[in-house]
Amino acid sequence: MKVEKSFSVYKLIQYIVCILLAILSIMPFYIMIVNATRTTYEIQQHAISLVPSGAFFNNMKILTGKSFNPLIGFRNSMIISCGATAFAVYFSSLTAYALVVYKWKLRDGFFTFILAVMMIPAQVVSIGFYQFMYQIHMTNNFLALILPSIAAPAMVFFMRQFMIPALPIDIINSARIDGAREFYTFNKIVIPIMKPAIATQAIFSFVQSWNNLFLPLILLTDKNKYTMPIMVSLLKGDIYKTEYGAIYCGLLLTVLPLFIVYFLLSKYIIAGVALGGVKE
Amino acid sequence: MNKKKVSYAKYGYIFSVPFVIAFILFTLYPLVFTIFLGFTDMKGLGSTLATAHVQEDLFANFKQILGTGTFRTALSNTIGIWIANFIPQIFLALLLAAWFTKTKPVKGQGIFKVIFYMPNIITAATVAILFGALFGYPMGPMNDLFKTLGIIKEPYFFMQNKTWARGVVAFIQFWQWYGYTMIILISGILGINPELFEAAEIDGASDFKKFWSITIPNIRTVLIYMLVNSLIGGLQMFDIPNLLVTKSGPNNATLTASVFIYNQAFSGSYMYNRASAASMIMFILISICSAIIFFLMRDKYEVAEKKAIKKAEKAMKKAAKGGAKA
Incomplete structure (x- = not known):
């Protein structure tokens, strides 16, 4: 590995901005995934946590118990x-x-x-x-x-x-x-x-x-x-009003297929977006 | 090209038939139907054309729609939210596109592109509910974060504040779309003749100067395309403003034109006539926007077409020389 020759403040700013934006893209989904595994009580104590808990299946039970199939x-x-x-x-x-x-x-x-x-x-x-x-x-x-x-x-x-x-x-x-x-x-x-x-x-x-x-x-x-x-x-309706864990769980279930598709095909998707624009 | 004696022209018509039939049935007929409904008094659940009458004052519905403050609020909200999302979006996308297309680009840009684009493919309905939960009251992650950072002491009801509610809708739109805009701009910049940049480099132009005098003028068409395309998409904003806050927030803060149409026709009041009139006003606005795109694209495709034909002719000559390839 060669040491970066033209290291500059400008370059550093670029990386910081890119990394911050990447966090901004990922964070909402990360909070969603973690909270899907936490009990409603845990979420009420602290709505942000970076550590998953063990209540995923319990949340699932609450979720599917209320007309959400x-x-x-x-x-x-x-x-x-x-x-x-x-x-x-x-x-x-x-x-x-x-x-x-x-x-x-x-x-x-x-x-x-x-x-x-x-x-x-x-x-x-x-x-x-x-x-x-x-x-x-x-x-x-x-x-x-x-x-x-x-x-x-x-x-x-x-x-x-x-x-x-x-x-x-x-x-x-x-x-x-x-x-x-x-x-x-x-x-x-x-x-x-x-x-x-x-x-x-x-x-x-x-x-x-x-x-x-x-x-x-x-x-x-x-x-x-x-x-x-x-x-x-x-999930916005009254029946889930206080079941925070279950709401996150439901959201997770709906995006899971898209996440899988996206990370399997991201290369083609990005290339496809580029093609879809006005071509030269 | 020399044609065979057999004429295949009829297949052009035959193969276009499915498209034409589907278009007439599912777009043209509904369009005409909607236009017509806009002039009638059709309302109420289960009402049909048989019971509907054309209004005595032909434009009664239109007058009523344009006269009610709610629709004007909806239109101005739509435009306002769109502007608040588009301006930062295009600037950030331009900046990132410039960084990613430099001779020494940011490392790991492949991964950054994948991550920045990701929110775009996630269901807007899910994103709306998710952000609704993130800004939840009294115990949402944003409240938790602000309290931990000491910015607020008591939990704040973000979605009861007009500015916050609109701002979050605009932010979601921005967050979902800047990656897309960036990728389109990158492909536009990569399409610029590299000799232009080389010449500027020899002249000793700075990065900023090159960007301003070469990149921007050369992607002008792409920029206009992005602008108009985004405006058309923005006018149809529905999922996020409809699902982020209950009943469009305080004083209809996040009521957009599409939500207005939906509410008129399908939730409670069943005012099909007024919803149709509002749809037509939207349709006219969108038509003006798409007319701009249409003329832009037409010129573009003519140029591209000539290039493609030339390329094909060259390939043919090559093939004739070197013998046919399988």
Whole structure:
């Protein structure tokens, strides 16, 4: 190891700021994890502690004893997020393929349209969406949260940008000469080429769907259909008012899957974020 | 490119059909529906279009919404909280991006990036409840910390104070998003032609001078993109202000536009008509913002497109020379 040659105060400040920010990012979650293992009495004595205690399973018992069923929430969130992600990446690739490979009259117009509607948030159309779902009796149906992801303009845009340099037209042409049908070519040749883009977009789509609160909150009224974020919002209610340990415990359960996903895939996620911005 | 005799154009239409159908059903139709509802008197649980009437005064709902202090409070809260989060966020992100892209960058920046970005992927609902607990009264960790440090003697009810409640919402937004902004800015800075920096170095420009005269002008588009994108996201702020404090805090301190719409339509009053009118006002605001992004991106993609085409042509020539690769 070489000793730092150009050690300076400026450099030191940089490290101090970075380390302080890192603590700021981690601390709230650390307090959450520690307090999830402490009894309500211990938390009332001193709400900050860096040492875990042994009350985790007791807190769990209190938590699940009061209508909080993390397994059901986990299952529901899993179904919705996986379904929505699968639909989003598949159909966005398909739409991007239509935009890149084929020359059709309305193509440029369609792409301009996609750019224009990219920013319409689901929230501003939520009243009409809710009324529509209510009328066709889909309010407690997961499909109401899964099917809309077939039309994901921002993802189509990303897939198209990825496809233009990555997709060799020659391969498609030779598949055609071999007599492959267009749809077959897309499924068997294009999808594998698109794998890196699909993986990145799948992560973000999954996380976004998993974290979504607004639409599930207005659509799902049946307790057995609640998603994880709705379950979390229950922790604010009166029934947990003084059960501090149980609240932290519930919060921990909801972030645990995200922590695992994040630390396994952080490299790809960070790279994906960088790609998602305006490219050079 | 020379085309085969067979026309494949129809597949362009066929493959776009799922997107178009889903878009019409789940975005366009609800949008038109919402616009229409904004002009009707539809309210009450279980009310349907069949019982609704178009208002005699077409813009009655809009007038009422814009006339009530609550909606104006919600809009000004939304903007205020957004500004309080965005200004420190963009400055910190710029500073970190500058540090991380220097010729001798901060060591361990990979780990720092991972840690700074982490709060962004955690469920906003969870983060809101967690911060609500951290600032809890009478016995929350922040109270504990302040008491231990001797800043306060008696437990303080942070969320009963307007400034604290808003400040914490703004802080959470800042805390969740500066890592994201930083990463985008880094990739923007790395995209700048390095020759520009080399030339400046030969001229003996200082780090600050290089940052101010080369980096900033060259990432202008990225900065505007971040600004507008963040504003659109900020206008939709819902989970955190809704879950951090009960009933939007004292004097609706943390009532945002989205929370207002939700409360109008889905909690108690079932004023679908007014919620729709408020949605449309939001929609207009967001449309203005996205129009800016749209024009920015269009120019960007045209440039990128030309580059990609050139690249592909080069690759083709190479392939023709060296024989086809499998």
